[in-house]
Amino acid sequence: MKKRNFLKLAAGTLLVSGIFSTAWAQDTISIGAVLPLTGPSATVGEDIRRGIELGVEHVNANGGVLGKKLNVIIEDSGNNPTSALTAARKLATVDKVPAVMGEYSSSITLPMAQYLVKENVVHLNIGSSSNKIRELGPSAFNIIGLEENGNRFAAKDVYDLGHRNIALIAPNNAYGQGVAHGFKEEFEKLGGKVTAQVLYTGGQSTYRRELQQLARANPDAFLYTAYGHESAVINREGKELGLRNVPWYAYIMSMSVSDTPAEIAEGQIGMELGSPTGELGKKYEEAFKAKHSEGFKTAFNGYGYDGVLLMAAAIEKGKGTSPAEIVAGLKAAGAEGFTGVTGEIKFDDEGQRIDPPYDRLKYEGGKLVLR
Amino acid sequence: MLQFLVDALLRTADLALITLGLSMLYGLIKFPNIAHVQYAMCGAFLAYALNSIGLPLVVALVLASVLTGVLTLGVQLLVFDRLLKSGPAIAMIGSLAVSMVLVACVLGLAGSFPHMFSMPYTEPLVFGGARISKTQLWFVATTVVLLALFVLLLFHTQIGRAMRALACNPALADASGLNARRITNGVTLISGMLAGLGGSMLALSTGAHVNLGYDLLLPVFAAAILGGLGNPLGAVAGALLIALTETTVTNINFGPLFGEYLLFLPVSYISAASFLILLLALLFKPYGLFDREVRRV
Numbered sequence: 001m002k003k004r005n006f007l008k009l010a011a012g013t014l015l016v017s018g019i020f021s022t023a024w025a026q027d028t029i030s031i032g033a034v035l036p037l038t039g040p041s042a043t044v045g046e047d048i049r050r051g052i053e054l055g056v057e058h059v060n061a062n063g064g065v066l067g068k069k070l071n072v073i074i075e076d077s078g079n080n081p082t083s084a085l086t087a088a089r090k091l092a093t094v095d096k097v098p099a100v101m102g103e104y105s106s107s108i109t110l111p112m113a114q115y116l117v118k119e120n121v122v123h124l125n126i127g128s129s130s131n132k133i134r135e136l137g138p139s140a141f142n143i144i145g146l147e148e149n150g151n152r153f154a155a156k157d158v159y160d161l162g163h164r165n166i167a168l169i170a171p172n173n174a175y176g177q178g179v180a181h182g183f184k185e186e187f188e189k190l191g192g193k194v195t196a197q198v199l200y201t202g203g204q205s206t207y208r209r210e211l212q213q214l215a216r217a218n219p220d221a222f223l224y225t226a227y228g229h230e231s232a233v234i235n236r237e238g239k240e241l242g243l244r245n246v247p248w249y250a251y252i253m254s255m256s257v258s259d260t261p262a263e264i265a266e267g268q269i270g271m272e273l274g275s276p277t278g279e280l281g282k283k284y285e286e287a288f289k290a291k292h293s294e295g296f297k298t299a300f301n302g303y304g305y306d307g308v309l310l311m312a313a314a315i316e317k318g319k320g321t322s323p324a325e326i327v328a329g330l331k332a333a334g335a336e337g338f339t340g341v342t343g344e345i346k347f348d349d350e351g352q353r354i355d356p357p358y359d360r361l362k363y364e365g366g367k368l369v370l371r
Numbered sequence: 372m373l374q375f376l377v378d379a380l381l382r383t384a385d386l387a388l389i390t391l392g393l394s395m396l397y398g399l400i401k402f403p404n405i406a407h408v409q410y411a412m413c414g415a416f417l418a419y420a421l422n423s424i425g426l427p428l429v430v431a432l433v434l435a436s437v438l439t440g441v442l443t444l445g446v447q448l449l450v451f452d453r454l455l456k457s458g459p460a461i462a463m464i465g466s467l468a469v470s471m472v473l474v475a476c477v478l479g480l481a482g483s484f485p486h487m488f489s490m491p492y493t494e495p496l497v498f499g500g501a502r503i504s505k506t507q508l509w510f511v512a513t514t515v516v517l518l519a520l521f522v523l524l525l526f527h528t529q530i531g532r533a534m535r536a537l538a539c540n541p542a543l544a545d546a547s548g549l550n551a552r553r554i555t556n557g558v559t560l561i562s563g564m565l566a567g568l569g570g571s572m573l574a575l576s577t578g579a580h581v582n583l584g585y586d587l588l589l590p591v592f593a594a595a596i597l598g599g600l601g602n603p604l605g606a607v608a609g610a611l612l613i614a615l616t617e618t619t620v621t622n623i624n625f626g627p628l629f630g631e632y633l634l635f636l637p638v639s640y641i642s643a644a645s646f647l648i649l650l651l652a653l654l655f656k657p658y659g660l661f662d663r664e665v666r667r668v
Contacts, residue, residue, distance in 0.1 A: 172637075172639075195633060196632075196633040198635070198637075198638075200638070201637075201638070201639045203582070204586075205485055205578050205582070205586075206577045207638075208378075209621045209638045209641070210638050212378070212621065212622070213622075213635040216622075216624065216633055216635075217632070217633050229484065232487075233577075233578075239492070240502065240504050241495075242495070263492060264492060
């Protein structure tokens with residue numbers, strides 16, 4: 001008897017939820033996002049998620065898209081390429097979303113986006129910076145600065161600061177090699193010189209020897225990019241070795257000072273992906289603080305927000321939710337220019353943002369400020 | 372040049388105490404204990420844990436050293452004494468297993484993220500262009516004092532003579548009425564304490580992290596073998612030689628050979644240099660550089 005009751009209940013639930021989900025599907029438009037919500041990049045992942053959430057809220061408060069509510073299905077990648085692929089597959093085949101945003105690490109975004117493009121799903125990059133993002137294919141778009149832009153920006157900034165001889169240290173992985181190689185190329189185009197360069201092995205507890213090798217070049221300034229804890233070691237040992245008597249320039253600065261004591265980081269200069277700017281950016285920042293009761297953790301949330309708003313605009317412009325219509329919509333929006341909180345977004349022929357924003361920063365009084 | 376010497380000295384200090392203990396213990400138990408470097412790692416984490424619950428730094432270091440000594444003795448009595456009955460090869464493989472278990476335990480308890488001691492930043496001392504931080508200076512000074520004490524112990528006391536006798540000829544020493552068991556346990560305790568102290572002092576500047584032991588494994592064994600396993604002071608000399616080699620290779624500029632201004636060997640390949648030396652030593656002087664001293668008391 002009991003068993004039968006249970007079966008009835010289960011069947012009833014299934015039926016109701018089936019009806020409910022169909023009803024849900026009829027008046028909402030869903031797109032997907034894959035983010036590192038757990039694992040070592042969880043802080044960034046959560047920050048982007050908050051941006052996306054606020055974006056969805058704003059789109060729906062302004063009437064949604066094509067008269068329906070917008071919904072973003074967010075999946076966790078766990079900072080793992082395999083989980084990210086599984087998540088993307090679920091979004092594409094179970095939820096049948098026409099477009100997916102994310103991930104954060106280039107090494108995860110690239111295989112995931114390749115899969116999505118092959119499955120004829122639109123991909124929008126909101127977090128990765130590898131130059132290979134450009135080569136993903138016709139249904140892939142990007143609104144964040146890639147290495148090539150970052151290298152050009154940093155090279156010009158360092159040159160403008162008057163430094164000509166640079167010693168460079170970066171992690172020995174795809175990202176670090178890209179920065180080391182690209183920066184050198186851009187900097188030497190301007191007439192500067194990278195006199196010494198070290199690619200360090202991640203996760204070590206001391207980088208004293210690497211730093212001593214660099215110091216032999218007697219540079220005008222050091223350029224470095226390193227992950228939180230590794231930066232902390234490099235900053236401290238650099239100071240102990242007396243190398244921080246010349247300027248240190250941090251490439252993607254937020255991660256270079258995040259774990260470093262304030263007394264060592266004080267006065268540090270560097271660059272970072274552009275944070276929300278202008279009137280729109282200010283309003284966004286206030287709304288973000290009001291909703292999440294704390295400010296921005298990273299520079300990435302603005303790209304999550306802009307991603308959602310751009311997608312909504314593209315669906316409106318393409319007048320439909322099929323991948324082909326969204327691609328057409330994104331191209332149209334990118335051609336006339338879309339104003340987001342990170343500035344104006346325009347796409348080139350390959351669907352890449354033209355002149356993505358960067359900020360010049362300085363660490364002052366315990367926090368990062370514009371310089 | 373001065374900085375070069377300072378760096379070589381610092382690197383020697385990194386290796387000396389741990390190598391000393393390893394070599395000394397080898398003299399008595401006659402098997403290379405791979406887990407020895409993991410005792411240093413455990414010492415580092417113990418010191419960090421004790422320091423972070425509020426003990427003064429020096430107390431934390433000493434206590435961590437004693438606890439590591441006890442741990443070493445415990446493992447020796449519970450595991451290696453039994454394994455040694457099946458021969459040194461079995462014991463060595465066992466020590467590899469113990470080493471992995473220790474790393475797994477620390478990884479489980481403390482995580483893979485390195486732990487930095489919370490110490491205020493102090494300006495390093497500068498003399499003649501060379502820089503050395505105060506922590507490093509203390510490290511070197513402590514190492515030198517301990518080495519001096521050890522020399523006194525080994526060559527000017529009854530216990531020292533007993534240790535040397537036991538290392539040289541266990542059967543004869545036993546027949547002469549020396550209590551081999553007690554001496555071996557004592558030496559095990561001391562070598563564990565030295566490893567713990569060496570590891571925790573190393574962690575003062577690099578942080579306590581789970582790879583501390585593995586990073587030491589190759590240079591420490593190279594130094595011990597170079598000095599002649601079982602010859603404690605030879606091991607310290609071996610450490611000095613390894614440190615000099617590593618520092619030299621770090622500082623050689625290969626740039627002119629390749630038409631660049633500066634080009635150095637990547638640091639991750641530098642330990643290969645000490646292995647080259649070790650390989651040459653094993654080929655031409657298989658008992659280490661000081662083999663005559665190894666074979667007599």
